[in-house]
Amino acid sequence: MNQMNSPLIRIGVFYDGNYFLKISDYYYFQHDRKARISLEGLHEFIRHQVAEEEDVDVRLSQIIDAHFFRGRLSATEARDKDRLFHDRLLDDILMNMGIQTHYMPLKTRDGRLQEKGIDVWLSLEALELAIHKSFDVVVLIAGDSDYAPLIKKLNTVGTRVMLLNWDFKYTDFKGENRVTRASQQLLDQSTYPVQMHDIIDQGLNSGDELIDAMFVNTPEPAAYPTVKPVRPTGPTAAGPVGTVGISTIKNLKNGFGFVVMPPNNLFFSYADMAEGDFNELREGDWVEFTVGRNHRDEDCARNVRKVEAPEMDENDEYDQHEHESADSPERL
Incomplete structure (x- = not known):
């Protein structure tokens, strides 16, 4: 039969949304694709995938509706956590793609922000x-x-379901x-x-253009010259929070x-x-940071940003290997 x-x-x-952003972060920060x-x-x-499964020409396989569900910080909380710009940037991307957004406020329980009710809302809207709208196929990006x-x-009402799913291990922002x-x-x-994890890896290895186009093209970061660290001025301890x-x-x-800070180096993510952009950082780059505390009540670096190397004289140089932390990545 003619597919047309x-x-x-x-x-x-x-x-x-939370599931999708974890997937995107994984490919950006941990997968070899770095995008x-x-x-x-x-x-x-x-x-293309629906067209293949439904045995039709890809021109007859059309997305007529797309929806994005996610828990969200209030504007004040997002500003305080330096997330306001990132949230707005995500909104711009979704808006330009014609994807309708559905947000619910994040709730604080036991001192932690939690996303509640998103699955129920998504399910009700999707059904x-x-x-x-008489969807023939619902594509669900969830796990x-x-x-x-x-x-x-959806099966009961005769709508086929395509589940895009991933299977991988990763390390979260707490290092767990x-x-x-x-x-x-x-x-x-x-x-x-x-x-998806298998399809993407196989496609990237074989040079599949459709798979390669699934990633945002970003220019290769320029290689920064490494700078031998100098002894920080002032006390060698990280100092109080702030x-x-x-x-x-x-x-x-x-x-x-x-970040080099004797006697122990400061973890950051x-x-x-x-x-x-974290991916544009290089070992040896100079950064400014604020001392903070992580969930283990250990010193860490917050509000990290790359800065120009300060002027230094020969008396400031020291061997950074003397101050290796037991928590350095080589030992994880």
Whole structure:
């Protein structure tokens, strides 16, 4: 049968925003690709994948609706945590792609911000829109088993479900090991479960243009000359919380690093950047930072930003290897 004689396949895409941003961070900070996922490229991949599964020409595979659900800080909290610009930037990207945003306020429980109710809201909206707009295929970008009832309901009304899922290990901004893996319930109940981690790795290795286009093209960072660290002026201890310091980067690895500060180096992550791009940092770069405390009540570097190397004389030089921290990335 001529594929162009087939009816149009109407696609609705639904993002669990927190899940998607973890995926994008993984590829940006820890995967060899070192780039964020392009929403435009991802949507093009979805169209091709649905066309292949539905056995139609890709021109008949069209996304007619896309929705992004996420818990969100208030404007004041986002400003205080230096997240206001990043949230606005994400809004701009979603708006330019025509993706409708749905936000709920993050709740504080036991001193921690938690996202509650997003899965219920996404499920209700997805089911209602699937019926109202007659989606042939709902593409779900999520991994939590809480979405299993949604998939069952979509199956009941005759809507096929494509689940984009990832399976990988990563280290979060606290330096703790985490695993992202889709619920087996979702995989079993989905019409088209798509193992994105395998497809992406295989596509990148084979030079697949469709897979390569799923990532934001960023210029290769210029190689900065390394500068031999000099002894920081003042006391050798990091100082009380709020102290502003300047020193060099000793190590960088997978979105994390250490700033030279005897007697122990100060840990920081990409989330601690006050400005600039973490991936453009190089070992030996000079940075300004504020001393903070991490969840283990240990000294760490916050509000990190790259600065010009200060003027120094020969008497300031010292051997940074004398001050290696037991927590340096080589020993993790």
